[in-house]
Amino acid sequence: MTSTEVVFVVLSAVGSIGAFRLVTSKNVVHAALYLVLTLSMVGAAYLVLAAGFLAWVQVLIYVGAIVVLLLFSLMLTKAPIGREALDNQQRGWAALVGAGVLAGLVFLIQNAFGSAPRIQIQPATTSEVGASVFANFVLPFEVVSVLLLAALVGAVVIARRDERP
Amino acid sequence: MESYYAQYGVVVAVLIAGIGLVAVAFTAARIVAPRRPLPEKLTTYECGIDPVGEGWAQTQIRYYIYAFLFVIFDVESVFLFPWATIFERLGMQAVVEMGIFIFILALGLLYAYRKKVLQWA
Numbered sequence: 001m002t003s004t005e006v007v008f009v010v011l012s013a014v015g016s017i018g019a020f021r022l023v024t025s026k027n028v029v030h031a032a033l034y035l036v037l038t039l040s041m042v043g044a045a046y047l048v049l050a051a052g053f054l055a056w057v058q059v060l061i062y063v064g065a066i067v068v069l070l071l072f073s074l075m076l077t078k079a080p081i082g083r084e085a086l087d088n089q090q091r092g093w094a095a096l097v098g099a100g101v102l103a104g105l106v107f108l109i110q111n112a113f114g115s116a117p118r119i120q121i122q123p124a125t126t127s128e129v130g131a132s133v134f135a136n137f138v139l140p141f142e143v144v145s146v147l148l149l150a151a152l153v154g155a156v157v158i159a160r161r162d163e164r165p
Numbered sequence: 166m167e168s169y170y171a172q173y174g175v176v177v178a179v180l181i182a183g184i185g186l187v188a189v190a191f192t193a194a195r196i197v198a199p200r201r202p203l204p205e206k207l208t209t210y211e212c213g214i215d216p217v218g219e220g221w222a223q224t225q226i227r228y229y230i231y232a233f234l235f236v237i238f239d240v241e242s243v244f245l246f247p248w249a250t251i252f253e254r255l256g257m258q259a260v261v262e263m264g265i266f267i268f269i270l271a272l273g274l275l276y277a278y279r280k281k282v283l284q285w286a
Binding site: 004047050053057060061064065066068069072073075076077121122123125126127129130131133134135138141142144145146148149151152153155156159160 | 166169170173222223224226227228229230232233234235236237239240241242243244246247248249250251252254255258259262265266267269270272273274276277280281282
């Protein structure tokens with residue numbers, strides 16, 4: 001194994017431990033903090049794969065914003081903290097579905113890329129990403145703004161208090 | 166490829182130094198500081214005010230709206246970074262593209278303002 005692969009395996013292991021603790025922890029706020037660990041490790045894995053811009057987007061959006069949103073939505077609930085309240089007794093099915101998804105993914109990826117030659121990692125700079133987005137993918141980029149607008153309007157409609165009932 | 170990883174060597178070094186600093190500070194405090202725990206010292210507020218209720222309090226949905234707005238404009242800002250690196254090269258085209266993008270999002274902000282969800286009354 002090369003040193004890159006060693007680092008990648010370590011990052012994946014830490015991220016997996018975080019993901020495991022995320023679903024087994026009894027306190028939902030602790031679970032959210034384990035989510036931070038897992039998402040950070042995903043970002044670090046992007047860095048190892050030389051996708052610098054993607055890695056920092058992962059940190060900015062997921063670790064920075066999505067987790068904050070998640071924490072606020074957790075604080076909206078009146079969820080009591082404890083195993084009895086969180087456990088809905090579906091472990092068998094969940095394990096079965098999880099194993100099925102894992103097997104399917106491993107099979108698919110192995111089939112699709114197993115025989116392909118190894119790709120040499122090439123660092124992509126942010127300006128290359130920008131040139132690609134703003135020269136070749138202009139319409140999808142503008143559609144993103146419409147998607148964000150729809151999400152914003154939806155959130156306002158749900159959260160707004162009606163003045164005239 | 167080596168130069169790419171080398172530039173993150175500093176990040177790793179700062180990370181290790183930061184973790185080391187916190188570890189050393191807390192270990193030194195544990196070794197040096199006297200520890201005489203009393204019931205009064207172990208209460209939540211040492212100033213003497215008794216905590217009321219549970220640790221879990223339900224927040225207002227307004228906080229959620231602000232967090233949601235933060236997510237949306239965070240996504241917007243992510244597109245500004247690559248835009249800033251190339252907008253000199255693309256010139257007017259880039260300005261128009263980002264102008265349309267920000268205009269559509271500003272409509273959403275205007276909608277939120279008109280629906281009075283930004284008011285903290």
